Amino acid sequence: MTESILKKRRGAWRIKLEPRLDEPPAWFPAAVSMGAIVVALILGGVIIALVGGNPFLSYIHIARASFGDVGVLSDTIVKATPIILAALACSIAFRMKLWNIGAEGQFIMGAFGASAVVLAPIVPAEASRWLFIPVMAMAGMAAGAVWGFIPGYLKAKFNVNEIISTLMMNYIAVAWINFWIFGVWSEGGFQMSPKFPEAAWLPRLSEYAKAIPFFRGLTTHGGLILGVLAAVVLWFIVYRSRWGYEIRLIGDNPHAAKYAGISITRNTIWVMMLSGALAGLGGMSEVSGVVHRLQTAPIAAGYGFTGIIVAWLAKLNPLVIILVSILFGALILAGREIQPSGIPKMIQGIILVCLIASDFLLRYRVTLARADVEE
Amino acid sequence: MDPIIILQAGVASGTVLLFATLGEVFAERSGVMNLGVEGMMLIGAMTAFSVTSATGNPWLGILVAMIFAGIISQIHAFIVITLQADQVVSGLALTFLGTGISLVLGEGLSKAGTVSLMPNFSIPLLTQIPILGPIFFTNQSVLVYIGYLMVPLAWYYINRTRPGLHLRAVGEYPSAADALGINVFRMRYMYVFVGGMLAGLGGGTLSLAVAPGWFSELTTGGQGWIAVGLVIFAQWDPVRAAIGSYAFGALRRLILDIQGPLLLFGFDNPFYYNPYLGFFLQMLPYAFTVIVLVIGSREAIRKRIGAPAALGNPYIRGERGK
Numbered sequence: 001m002t003e004s005i006l007k008k009r010r011g012a013w014r015i016k017l018e019p020r021l022d023e024p025p026a027w028f029p030a031a032v033s034m035g036a037i038v039v040a041l042i043l044g045g046v047i048i049a050l051v052g053g054n055p056f057l058s059y060i061h062i063a064r065a066s067f068g069d070v071g072v073l074s075d076t077i078v079k080a081t082p083i084i085l086a087a088l089a090c091s092i093a094f095r096m097k098l099w100n101i102g103a104e105g106q107f108i109m110g111a112f113g114a115s116a117v118v119l120a121p122i123v124p125a126e127a128s129r130w131l132f133i134p135v136m137a138m139a140g141m142a143a144g145a146v147w148g149f150i151p152g153y154l155k156a157k158f159n160v161n162e163i164i165s166t167l168m169m170n171y172i173a174v175a176w177i178n179f180w181i182f183g184v185w186s187e188g189g190f191q192m193s194p195k196f197p198e199a200a201w202l203p204r205l206s207e208y209a210k211a212i213p214f215f216r217g218l219t220t221h222g223g224l225i226l227g228v229l230a231a232v233v234l235w236f237i238v239y240r241s242r243w244g245y246e247i248r249l250i251g252d253n254p255h256a257a258k259y260a261g262i263s264i265t266r267n268t269i270w271v272m273m274l275s276g277a278l279a280g281l282g283g284m285s286e287v288s289g290v291v292h293r294l295q296t297a298p299i300a301a302g303y304g305f306t307g308i309i310v311a312w313l314a315k316l317n318p319l320v321i322i323l324v325s326i327l328f329g330a331l332i333l334a335g336r337e338i339q340p341s342g343i344p345k346m347i348q349g350i351i352l353v354c355l356i357a358s359d360f361l362l363r364y365r366v367t368l369a370r371a372d373v374e375e
Numbered sequence: 376m377d378p379i380i381i382l383q384a385g386v387a388s389g390t391v392l393l394f395a396t397l398g399e400v401f402a403e404r405s406g407v408m409n410l411g412v413e414g415m416m417l418i419g420a421m422t423a424f425s426v427t428s429a430t431g432n433p434w435l436g437i438l439v440a441m442i443f444a445g446i447i448s449q450i451h452a453f454i455v456i457t458l459q460a461d462q463v464v465s466g467l468a469l470t471f472l473g474t475g476i477s478l479v480l481g482e483g484l485s486k487a488g489t490v491s492l493m494p495n496f497s498i499p500l501l502t503q504i505p506i507l508g509p510i511f512f513t514n515q516s517v518l519v520y521i522g523y524l525m526v527p528l529a530w531y532y533i534n535r536t537r538p539g540l541h542l543r544a545v546g547e548y549p550s551a552a553d554a555l556g557i558n559v560f561r562m563r564y565m566y567v568f569v570g571g572m573l574a575g576l577g578g579g580t581l582s583l584a585v586a587p588g589w590f591s592e593l594t595t596g597g598q599g600w601i602a603v604g605l606v607i608f609a610q611w612d613p614v615r616a617a618i619g620s621y622a623f624g625a626l627r628r629l630i631l632d633i634q635g636p637l638l639l640f641g642f643d644n645p646f647y648y649n650p651y652l653g654f655f656l657q658m659l660p661y662a663f664t665v666i667v668l669v670i671g672s673r674e675a676i677r678k679r680i681g682a683p684a685a686l687g688n689p690y691i692r693g694e695r696g697k
Contacts, residue, residue, distance in 0.1 A: 047476070047479065051479055051480065051482075099463050099467075101467065154665070154668075154669060158669050158672050158673055159672045160665070160668045160669055160672050161604070161607060161668060161672075163410060163463065163603075164600060164603055164604040164607075164664065164665075164668060165665050165668060167597070167600045168597075168600070168601075168604070168661035168662070168664045168665050169661075169665075171596075171597050171657075171658070171661040172658045172661050172662060175654045175655070175657040175658045175661075176654070176658070178654045178657075179651055179652075179654035179655065182651055182654070183649075183651030183654070184651075305471070308467065309471070312464065341478070341482065342474075342475055342476075342477075342478025342479040342481075342482065342591075343475075343479055345471070345474060345475040345478055346472070346475025346476055346478065346479050347475070348471055348475065349414075349468060349469075349470075349471035349472030349473070349474065349475040349476070350472060350475070352464075352467070352468035352471055352472070353450060353454070353465075353468045353469070353471075353472055355468075356454055356458075356460045356461070356464055356465050356468055357453075357454050357458055357460065359458075359460055360458040360459070360460065363459075
């Protein structure tokens with residue numbers, strides 16, 4: 001059975017499409033994704049050139065400003081850390097075909113929850129780091145989980161479209177932390193909370209520079225460990241646990257899952273809460289590892305949205321997410337200095353578009369054939 | 376805090392949502408969900424403002440905005456109709472792309488100063504009608520009046536004309552439509568384009584009439600997503616879409632105005648004395664969107680009406696069912 005959808009005549013040649021009946025070789029999806037990124041970078045370069053920039057200089061600049069030496073590499077990893085956790089959050093929800101676009105809001109609420117521990121205060125300011133960090137992480141995850149629970153519950157009980165509800169929750173989260181930052185915790189009328197005591201900071205590599213001089217000035221913080229740990233745990237949940245099997249089954253075939261006695265309602269709520277908790281941990285890591293205070297701009301910086309692209313690019317695999325996050329961390333870090341400032345966002349968009357389009361190659365075999373030979 | 380003024384401004388700001396929602400109604404009626412509305416609106420707002428600032432002609436600005444947003448929508452159309460990819464992910468990607476492109480092309484545009492806007496005028500006679508006259512027909516932008524005309528036209532087109540019947544057929548039962556000789560692929564491309572143009576018109580309405588200027592992503596502030604939500608509330612019907620859009624427009628306006636007066640219903644206005652409470656007011660449109668979705672979804676279940684049957688599914692010729 002041959003099925004032609006795209007019939008493009010090029011003289012006597014034409015593109016012939018056949019659905020793939022066999023699984024493509026293992027290297028093929030990765031190669032297609034890489035190809036899609038290359039195409040995206042070329043397209044991005046064309047647009048940069050069109051608006052009067054120099055694409056080669058832009059890309060060289062991105063590479064040098066993010067991988068050029070140990071210092072900037074460390075900064076790249078700092079940028080990658082929140083992306084790892086946000087992408088993990090998206091990946092587990094997407095696995096069940098739950099379109100949680102609200103990692104951004106859950107991330108923000110996680111930062112709020114962690115900050116409340118310091119600012120409310122739930123833990124006294126003179127407490128040790130061993131008390132602060134675990135309580136902040138738990139509070140961040142709890143706040144993120146609550147923010148994931150609401151759309152999860154609405155989806156499960158009322159069949160409310162989760163894409164829109166999670167997105168609306170993002171805007172509500174921003175207004176919510178603004179209320180606290182501007183109104184309640186404002187430091188002397190500025191749009192930020194007071195700085196946290198150092199016991200509430202995730203440890204940085206530079207703190208150990210006395211023992212290991214190599215670490216001098218390196219900003220990479222303990223959030224990376226949280227992210228990698230979360231990725232490993234999530235990998236085991238998804239691929240090695242009964243729950244993960246249920247989640248994958250619901251995602252691939254909800255009818256089969258239903259007949260197998262798996263509760264879609266319950267799993268929808270639990271997965272949204274897990275997703276929210278992971279994003280919330282990301283927010284905690286950012287507020288405790290980098291910003292050290294609650295402030296809107298550096299927290300609501302779009303990590304949750306980048307997480308969507310990263311999760312998709314990594315084909316929802318938690319371990320691959322770590323690697324892809326580092327690439328996107330580089331893009332964001334270097335992008336801050338590039339003009340026009342919208343370029344990193346645009347390149348992210350182009351990459352996502354190319355990736356989605358390239359999936360076609362995994363489902364269809366494209367060959368060039370002579371029309372007269374076929375007919 | 377004059378209710379007439381709030382409603383009058385609400386109708387203007389609701390027109391933005393109206394165009395975007397109507398566009399999405401057309402696209403979804405043909406079976407294609409396009410979550411890229413926010414991105415296309417940003418493209419429209421940026422293009423309309425940019426072209427007007429360069430040429431001084433707001434009509435040209437609106438026209439180019441509609442065409443550019445329509446072209447951008449065709450990326451989504453190609454990916455989901457021809458390449459049969461997931462509509463949710465592709466729509467999201469379109470929002471990213473549209474936001475990114477409008478930020479890049481709109482660089483420096485926020486400092487462009489004032490441009491000539493779409494003209495405002497009153498309709499003679501109709502403005503004399505008590506209450507309705509001042510709200511709907513006094514000193515509104517020409518785009519608002521275009522919105523009034525578009526609602527019954529869209530309803531009539533979808534429900535009472537032959538092309539409208541084809542549109543519904545393609546969204547409900549594409550293989551049957553195909554068997555009748557309707558070109559499903561071409562129809563879907565076309566209505567995604569219509570959706571893109573209307574989203575672009577919505578964006579242009581923002582930057583050239585309702586809230587003049589270019590404020591990067593804040594220009595739309597999630598209105599594209601509210602429009603996507605309103606389509607569900609509207610149950611894919613243009614008239615309900617109009618009601619929802621104007622109600623949301625009035626709500627946005629009320630939130631701005633309620634913080635002004637010292638007294639509210641004879642009591643001290645808490646929003647005046649504690650401006651930080653305003654952040655809770657800012658949440659309202661988004662919270663209401665969620666509430667509207669809950670109501671809309673429940674009603675849809677109860678009445679067993681709702682989404683076009685083929686919404687979200689690619690049409691693959693020769694495949695059984697659907």
